Amino acid sequence: MLEPIASRVVRPTLRQLLLVVGEPLSDLYVPDGQLDRTLDRLAILDPDDEATDLTDALVLLIGARGRQAARLVRAAAAHRAAAVAVKLDSAPALPELLEVAEEGGVALLGVQPRMRWEQLVTLVQELRTGIEDADATRADLPVSGLFSLAETVAELTNGSVTIEDPVARVLAYSRSSEDADELRRQTILGLQGPEPYLALLREWGVYAKVREGHEVVRLAERPELGIRGRLVVGIGSSGANLGTIWIAESAGAFADDAAETLRGASRVAAEYLVGARPAVSAGTRDRRALLARTLEGSARADLVADQLGIDLSAQCVVIAVTVAGGDEPTAELVERAAVGASGAALAASRPSPLVASLGGRVYVLLAAGAAASPSAAAVARGVVKALTRGRGTRAVAGVGGRVALSSMTESRAEADRVADALGRHRGGPDVATLEDLRAEVLLGETLALLDEHDELDDPAVGRLREHDAAHHTSLCESLLAYLQAHGDVRAAAAALYVHPNTLRHRLRRVATVAEIDLDDPTVRLLCHLRLLADARTAS
Template structure:
C-alpha cells in the first residue's frame, strides 16, 4: 500500500521537490503527478531491486535512453514508486533522454533528470534532506508560526526566556534573531550585522573548549559575565540526537534558572523550523549553482539563469577561476574564499555567484557599470584575493577572464579565465594573471593536452634513453633535459647538475651512443624537447 495522505510522516512529492529546488534534478515527464505521498529516498540495486510504494528511486547507472529503462519504469509504476531520478552520463545526451520519454506511454512515476554537474552522492543527500525537511512541516508543533520562519521562532523563545535570542547553524552563521532594545552588547551587534559570528571569535570559542562542550551536552550552558565576556545562555538544537544548530540568549532580564528551564523547554520548537530552513537553503544553493552552470554552458537564456543565480543579466560581467597553487583541493578554504569574494563584490558594486568544480572555484561577477569597469574590477579583485589574508600560507592561482559586455557573452570570459588558470598551474606560479600575460604557458599547456596519450609510431631517441635509464638505474634522461634547457651550454649544464664539464661531455657522448640522438641536428633536438617537456612516458 502507498503511504497514506493521512499519515503525518508522509509528505507529498511536490513538497519534497519544492525544498530540493531545481538545481538537483528537473522533470522530464511534464504530465506525471506530483501530489503523491513519499515514504523514503532509496538507491536502485539492479541485482536486488527493492521497489516500494512512495519511493523516490535514484536509478544510478540506468540511462533513460536505454531499453532497460522502460522495463524499470513499468516495474516502478506497478510498485507505486513516487519518482524515478536518472542520469545520462554525458550532458549531450539530455536531448536523447527527453525524446525517448516523449514516446513513452502515459502514466507511471515521474522521471527526473539529475543535473550532470551534481554527483549521485550529493543528489541522494539533497533528496534525503528535503524529505526530512518536508516531513517536519507535518510534524511541527502548533505554534501558529509558518514552517521555516526562524525569526518568529526567535521572537517566541525570547519572550519565554526574557532575553535576546540568536539562532545559529553549525557554521556559526546567524540564521535568525529576536528584536532587541537599544542596549545591545557589542558581540551580539557585530554577529547580527555580519549575519555570522566573526571568525576570530569562533577561534576563541574553539580554543577555550566552549564549542566542544556545547556540542557534547544536551543541557543549557550558562556562561557568566566576566573579563570582557558578556553573559550568555546557550543550548544545542538536536534532531534525532544530531546537533543541527544552537540558540544563544543575551541581555537576560530575569532569573538565570528560570530562563534556563524555559530555554530547555523551548529548544525543540526550533527543530522542525531549523531542519526545514536548512533544506530550503540547500535547495536554493543547488538551484543557484545549477543556474551558474547553465550560464557558462549557454543551455538557457541568460536572463532566466541570472535571476536564479542572483546576477544581473544585461550588465558588464566576467569570470575568475581560483584554486590553490599546490594543486590540492580548496575544501575548507572555500567558505572563507566565498566570504572574501562577497566582500570584494560589495566594495566594487557588483554581484557574485560561485561554483566548485574539481576542487577549484569559478566565480561569475556581474553588475559592473560598463566593460571598462568590469576589466578593472576583475583585475583588482583578483589581486586582492591573491594578496589577502592567508595568501602566504595558502597561495592562490587566479585566472582572470576577459571582461564581457553582459552575461550573454560570458562563455568567452570563462574560457579565457580557465586558460589563464591552467597556464599559471603549468608554469608553477601563484598569483593572478590574464591570458595574454601567460600566452606561452597557455600555448604549451594546450599543446600538452593535444599530445596527451599520443606516442610516436616508432621508438625515438628519448624512448631508448628512458628505457636504458629504467633498466640500469641511470639518469641520462635528466642530463639530456638539462642540456637542452641550457641551449647546449656545457658550462651551465655542468653547474646545474654539479658535474665537471669533462664528465658532462662523457655523458653526452654516452647519450648519443645509447639513444642515437644527433645533438647537432635542430629537428632531433626539437623532437627530444617536445617529448621531454610535453609527452610523459607511456
C-alpha cells in the first residue's frame, strides 16, 4: 500500500469533498453526522495489500471489484479510513458496498468506470489547494473591496449577489431586497449555502460546468423549492479555482447584459483575490532556492536532502520547462500543474513534485514513484497544457533521464539539452526525452559548437557570405536548399520557388565563388553544417 500524500495543514472535510465529486462521480455516500470529518491524507489499497493504519484517509481501491471490493471496504473501515473510493461497474454492486460501508461507518465514493483515478486525485488536490489559498486569503482579506464589487454587480444586474470561495463559503454579499428567497437568507446567515441546496447543485452538474470554464451558468427558477432563478460564474486565475459569483433574481428580471457584467466581475474578483493572497511562504521560498542551488551544482544533494524532504536512496527525473518567446512561467503555476497532472500513483507517493526557478526556466523534480513509472512525461504534458491554455504561447518541457537523487544535476543537464532542442524545433512536439530527439539534440549542440569557435568557420562558406552581401545574391540559401534536398535539384528548386535551371546556374556560381568541389562528400558535409549554423543564428 502506498503511503499518503499532502502532509500539509490543510485538511478538507467530507462536506467540502461533496462540492467537487458530485460530477463526474456517481455519488458520495456519507454516514449521518460525519459531513465534517476531515480527510488528512490520500492512500491506495489494492487487492494484494494488507491494510494498516488508515486513520482519516481517503482510500482508493484500485483494481478491486465486487466481493473483493466489499472486503477491502470492510478492511479500510476497520482501520479508521474516512472514505473509500471504488469503481462501480454495475448498479447491483452498490447495495452490498453501501451496507458494508454503513456497518463500518465509512463514507463511500462510487466512481464511474469511465473516470480515471488520476482525475479523482486531481479533484482532491484542487480542493486541498483551493481551501489552502482561500484560508490564507481570508485571514487578511480587506472586506470593503469584495463587498463594493458585490454591491456594484447587484446594481448593474438587478439582482442580489454573493461571492463565495471554492468550497461555497461566503466571502462577500450585496444588500438583500425585502423579497429575497429563503435560500439567500439561509446562505447569508450561515455564511455558506445550506447542504440540501448544495446537493441539488451537484445533482444538476452546476459545479462541474463552472469548473470547465468562465462561462455564465443559468439556473432556472424552482418555485416548488422556493428558489428564484440564478446566474453563476467561476472565478479563476492561472488554472486555479478561486471561487464563484452568484446573482439571485430580486424584484423583476435580470438586466439584459447581466451575463456580460458577471463575466467582467469574475475577472475583477480574480485580480482582487490574487492580489489579496499572502506572498509565498518563507519555507516554500527557502525550499525552492535550496533546490535551485542543488540543481545548478552549488549545493550537495546529500547535505540538503532532509530540508527538501527527499530520500537519497531513491531515483529521480528532472523536467525543464520553458515558455518559448514569453515570460518565465511562475513556479506556483508549474507546481500546481505538476501535482494535478501527476496521477494517482505519483500523488500517493512522497515527496510531491518539487519546483524551482533557475536561469529563466522552471524545473520539476520528480522523486521515488514518479521516476519508476511512465508518469514523468505525463506530468510534463500536464504542465505544458496548463501553461498554454488560453494564452496563445508555446511551452516546451524537456524530460531528463532517470538517475539517483544524488545525481539530479545530470538529469537536469539532459532535460536542458532536450528543452533547448524543443525550443528550436518549431512545429515539433512540446514534450520529449533525449531518446525522442537525440539527432536534433546532437545536431543543435554541434552547430552551437561551430558558432562558439571562429577557428572552425569554413572559408568557402565565408566567401559565399561575402558575395551575397556584396551582390545581393542568395548563393548561401541556394546551396543549403540543395544540400537539404540531398542533391535533388528539382526538389531544392521547388523549395526555393525557382526553375531547376536557375538553381543549376546558381550552383555553378557557388563552385566558382567558393572554390569548392560539391562532388566531394566531406566538403558537402562541412558546408552543410556551417550553413545550418548560420541559418539557425539568423532565425
